[in-house]
Amino acid sequence: MHIASPYLLFIGDATDQFAIKMARGVADWRPELCIGEYSIDGCTVTTGLEKLDIRQAATRGAKSFVLGFANSGGVLDKKWLPYILEALDNGMDIVSGLHDKLSDFPEVAAKAKAVNRQLLDIRHPKAEFITGTGVKRSGKRLLTVGTDCSVGKMYTSLSLEKSMKKAGIDVDFRATGQCGILIAGTGVAIDCVISDFLSGASESLSPDNSEDHWDIIEGQGSLSHPAFAGVSLGLLHGSQPDALVICHDLNRDHMRGLPQSQVPSIEETIKLNLEAAKLTNPNVRVAGIAVNTSSVSVEEGKTICARLSEQFSLPCVDPVRDSADSIVAALV
Amino acid sequence: MHIASPYLLFIGDATDQFAIKMARGVADWRPELCIGEYSIDGCTVTTGLEKLDIRQAATRGAKSFVLGFANSGGVLDKKWLPYILEALDNGMDIVSGLHDKLSDFPEVAAKAKAVNRQLLDIRHPKAEFITGTGVKRSGKRLLTVGTDCSVGKMYTSLSLEKSMKKAGIDVDFRATGQCGILIAGTGVAIDCVISDFLSGASESLSPDNSEDHWDIIEGQGSLSHPAFAGVSLGLLHGSQPDALVICHDLNRDHMRGLPQSQVPSIEETIKLNLEAAKLTNPNVRVAGIAVNTSSVSVEEGKTICARLSEQFSLPCVDPVRDSADSIVAALV
Structure with a gap:
């Protein structure tokens, strides 16, 4: 798995700093990966990055639309689907750290397929692992x-x-x-x-x-x-x-x-x-x-x-x- | 999840005792749950239970057809599918402790649905768990x-x-x-x-x-x-x-x-x-x-x-x- 940058950080209508932990982490440590943040009416917090809407971010080359908010339970609220669909229409991959999978929403899965973009549910490992060996590695x-x-x-x-x-x-x-x-x-x-x-x-x-x-x-x-x-x-x-x-x-x-x-x-x-x-x-x-x-x-x-x-x-x-x-x- | 008994233990063509660990465990500790074992040509081991074929076991009331063999990797060999289908046709649920899921074989899933029987992949937990609480329980x-x-x-x-x-x-x-x-x-x-x-x-x-x-x-x-x-x-x-x-x-x-x-x-x-x-x-x-x-x-x-x-x-x-x-x- 590789997440394409630059990211547009979507923080929705968040009203406290803890709720945008994902967005803040990347804004604090990898500002060079971020093109800006996108918030909607009611949002009272910020990552400090430039505020852009989806179309503006796409014009400037944004490759991934990152759901930068979290909640207990990791639920993906249906009210965010229109923004996700708009980002897909604007050529971005979607990145989510929520428990609910993007691919479990049929309209999102269909749109991603239609526009040939990726849905990255980074909380859900896709690799096939083996059991541990305990063998010492170099480095x-x-x-x-x-x-x-x-x-x-x-x-x-x-x-x-x-x-x-x-x-x-x-x-x-x-x-x-x-x-x-x-x-x-x-x-x-x-x-x-x-x-x-x-x-x-x-x-x-x-x-x-x-x-x-x-x-x-x-x-x-x-x-x-x-x-x-x-x-x-x-x-x-x-x-x-x-x-x-x-x-x-x-x-x-x-x-x-x-x-x-x-x-x-x-x-x-x-x-x-x-x-x-x-x-x-x-x-x-x-x-x-x-x-x-x-x-x-x-x-x-x-x-x-x-x-x-x-x-x-x-x-x-x-x-x-x-x-x-x-x-x-x-x-x- | 509840496994219906009595079981018919299917040990295939196994040739060593380790390969039928599942069957032996239940035969050793819960013989009262077992109606017999079913092996095919080439099998050189036994659980010690009475040998029955699928039809005989069904006549005697067998409720579950248990895949009693194991292998590293937990692969379900396609050669076992005819026996599984026959057991379904004879009114039994199928129980597997293999890594491969019974429900991932379309012909098995279709047959189970058609005859209204369960496929129990007991290695794959179906319950929704919560994270630990550490709260002391009684007993x-x-x-x-x-x-x-x-x-x-x-x-x-x-x-x-x-x-x-x-x-x-x-x-x-x-x-x-x-x-x-x-x-x-x-x-x-x-x-x-x-x-x-x-x-x-x-x-x-x-x-x-x-x-x-x-x-x-x-x-x-x-x-x-x-x-x-x-x-x-x-x-x-x-x-x-x-x-x-x-x-x-x-x-x-x-x-x-x-x-x-x-x-x-x-x-x-x-x-x-x-x-x-x-x-x-x-x-x-x-x-x-x-x-x-x-x-x-x-x-x-x-x-x-x-x-x-x-x-x-x-x-x-x-x-x-x-x-x-x-x-x-x-x-x-």
Whole structure:
């Protein structure tokens, strides 16, 4: 699967920033892939990109119409179908990270066929995977792992990629979720893979490479999350990481979505992940800690990172407010 | 999903016992569900059940025609289609644990519709699952876990169920693989569930129950298997077991299918599983050890079990050669 760029990011009538997470992710990290955003009456948020309608975007060469909004359940509301059909008529592929499949809407499927354009349901892996082999692959790999879900593993991974590029390192960001796939233009939505192939799909995501090449693999879930630890473990084993970066969000009272579940400490998270990772790479080590400090002041954030850095004898940064340069410097 | 009994077990022209694992499992553990076996020219193995052809079995009331053979890849060979069509014509549902779906063969789908019979692809879960919640359920649960795949977790689970029934305990065997599903008549093939729903599907398998009721949950894979540990962890977290039984096969040089991977010790297996299980049930404990001693003499097997029992201060049995009575006695 390859998503053609440039993208027109469709954010509909969204009224909060969380609802346009997909669009924001790609606008933040790959503005060069985006030609603009398209919103309709009632929308109160923006990615900051230029506002264009479908015809304008097509004239400027837009190749993909990206559904940049999300909702719990991943439902594709029928009210968006006219916009999707218009984008197809204007020569664009359609990209969706929703659970509902574009191809399950007969009028969309028929139109895409008629105008010879693709429907890309990036949450639904199309590849045929094999079960994991555990066989060591060449090249180097870093996986971001978290104390919880949604603590900033994708942003940390992209920040690490940016720092590595700046340092002249041969590096690829490997996407494992729909937003990351949009950013990378390719990848595997690992939580949508049949369980039997979890490790195998994860292995296929970072194939053999040259010895000094780094894959920065986007982590998923958390080994301490009662709902998603299985996904995290399969990804960890298949990734065979040489290095882990521990991701943490200061502002978390309980595990995401589970009020009765405690967030583990950074120390526990390091221990759990190192022990599990050794099964497929005995030489794994922790390269650093990435903290989302957005809930406190910049100054307070810096103090917290400095304290954690001393406590664990590891580089510790907020990879969005600062950069991941210090983690990369210590790693290579 | 519910599989109607009695079954006619179709073993084709199989020539080794491993190839008819599905048929043997149900013949060994639920002979009362089986009306007989049906083999064709060239078959050199048997389940030990009475040999019947399709018409004879139908006359005696067979409700389901079970494909009792397996192969790597789970391919449904077209040479079996005439037998499947004949069974449909004789009023039976068709049950398959293969990867290939019965419903993907147009002539089979058409015939099943015409005669109003079901095609049950028991490896492909049909239920809609939700993601895990981690919320504690009432009743008691035991999960069998293994040092490796295919060490006897299903046979151990069934042996435990048998011992509990004998002791007058209210108990259900909960199947998580296609052979177990055939035996229980229901269940979820957990390694065929979409990864995101691993824990949620596992939770749904052993719902709230009365306080003194036990669910004996069939384990899958091993936390130490590089390909399948994610499945094992999701099942472990979703099962919320009060008790674990550690399953081990004496005759194992390396992890199944992976010559470079070492089999973990029983000690490591206990440690790994207890640590992980505590996330969703802090009161979890190990109830015993089940060893497949079939590679040594009965006497030697007994000596090994006695030694392990002493080493770990736990009941240790071969649940097929002996029974699981001592584990159940110590547990309740």
